[in-house]
Amino acid sequence: MAIKPIEINELENRTANVYEAVVVLSKNAKQISEETKIEYNQRTEIVNSKIKEDTISLELPINPDQIKLSKEFEKRKKSTDQAIENLLHDDITYVYREEN
Numbered sequence: 001m002a003i004k005p006i007e008i009n010e011l012e013n014r015t016a017n018v019y020e021a022v023v024v025l026s027k028n029a030k031q032i033s034e035e036t037k038i039e040y041n042q043r044t045e046i047v048n049s050k051i052k053e054d055t056i057s058l059e060l061p062i063n064p065d066q067i068k069l070s071k072e073f074e075k076r077k078k079s080t081d082q083a084i085e086n087l088l089h090d091d092i093t094y095v096y097r098e099e100n
Contacts, residue, residue, distance in 0.1 A: 014087050024094050029083040040073050
């Protein structure tokens with residue numbers, strides 16, 4: 001996996017400063033990661049339920065569908081890369097919390 005440099009000025013143009021950009025990116029990356037994890041767990045649950053219906057043994061056989069699913073998720077972009085793209089393409093909206 002190659003390292004892709006990013007112009008700091010581009011990030012600063014999207015937010016008030018670099019630190020704010022880092023916070024926005026980290027929160028968005030965490031959100032993307034959690035959504036991906038939920039999707040993966042749901043899909044593996046479906047695959048595993050099919051296996052449990054077919055076999056009733058103590059040892060679960062190696063499931064090619066689960067391996068295929070895992071490889072599909074490994075090929076996806078990392079959540080940090082997706083968050084950076086979202087910020088650079090103005091796909092992220094963020095608001096400041098009001099202090100009371």
